[in-house]
Amino acid sequence: MTKGARRAYKTGLSRGVIVEAALGLTAERGLDGWSMRDLTGRLDTSLSVIYHHVGDRQQVSAAVIDRIYGAMDLRLDEPDWRTLLHGILSQIIDQMSRYPGTATWLLRNGPQTEQLVPSLDAGMSRMLEAGWGAEAAIAFSVAFNTCLGMIALGDQRASAAGEQGMTGLQTLLAAQPEPGPGAQEMLRMVRRYVAGPAERDAAHREQCRYALDRMLDGMADRLDVIKRAAG
Template identity: 35%
Template sequence: MTRPRSRASAGLPPITPDQVVDAAVRLTVRDGLEGWSIRQLAAELGVGAAVVYHHVGDRQKVTMAVTERVIAQVPVPGADLAWREWFGALLADVRKVAMHYHGIARQMVLLGPVVPSAREIIDEGVGVLKAAGFGDESATVYSYLVNTAFNLIAVEDDRNSRPEARLEHARMLADLADEPGNPGLAAMGEWLRERSADMGKLRAYDAEFYRYCVERALDGAQARLTAIRRRRRG
């Protein structure tokens, strides 16, 4: 059996760490963060798996590099914004970015802010909350707001990975509108009936629901800030 030629003998430049991560990002867009293996990544690059291990490391390290690359795309809002506007802008952009990379939101929920770009956002976000008056609760409030966002995105992301199953489930729930003697279920079914017609409508509903939940989370943080201020005055 003839062994495959090396890149050098084929006249090709050597693979770089950035190229490995670039390829892993492409596979994540196509198949999701958990949808590819190191062997598939190596095939995408036209090299052996040992090249990936040499330049970046095992799958966990490649996954972390992909997560860093994605989270780095989230713009940090301007420091001139009030705390509520700052987080409103941040969490809107988090969804815009994360929804392009299936599995990234779940990765952030499970592992937390372990990539450098997330740490930068934390530094800014906690600072904004401290300046607003949240004091010792600033880190907790930050975690509450960001985890709320990533959990919502992770659920939406998982649902959208199986569109036919999601449509069928939504239609089953919509049928509850015809349930006699169950006004709560009927109201939920009626609410879903129009939204369950196709994936486009469901995804528009997801965006609407995400904005609603983020606003209510911000309302909760605002109520807590009011209580903190009252406690300090009293």
């Protein structure tokens, strides 16, 4: 390229192509692990093209969340509130665990993406029909945010610092001269988190699903209380 000549960037890109590239970067590095410059480099384009088709960094991140959520196989016509919530939140656990940082983004920014609206409306509607009344919104939010928090915790554990923390706990427990049954059982769980990425991811998703099931158990008990109080 001669001095003063302008680089010929790709301009014939669509919104879908840009979001797909951002999704790929997120799977590889996490949502906070890449920059707009990384995205332009992958696409061999300019920032102005990305701004034109998608928007700024925040809007690109929202589009990534939308793409992940839109790919979920949700059954929003399910009439039972608990079954519906379990289906939605299980899909969130399975899909967002594949894209580090996306759960943290949602916790930080809230459900600001279009694809989230239908499941939010369906979940809330089933809960109102079941008798949750004025507690429906806060109960739904707590369930949603609890699952996101568990996924975000898994993202942190997958980082170098998180791995060091779990390795340290394993060393501490294994060094006990006469560990009791509780310490031994905890050690068995911790070893899954330091065995390797595949085993760690499986262990974390199992923990997330356990938390989801127990949370829904508690919500069902609370709904019984609400119904009894209503007579």
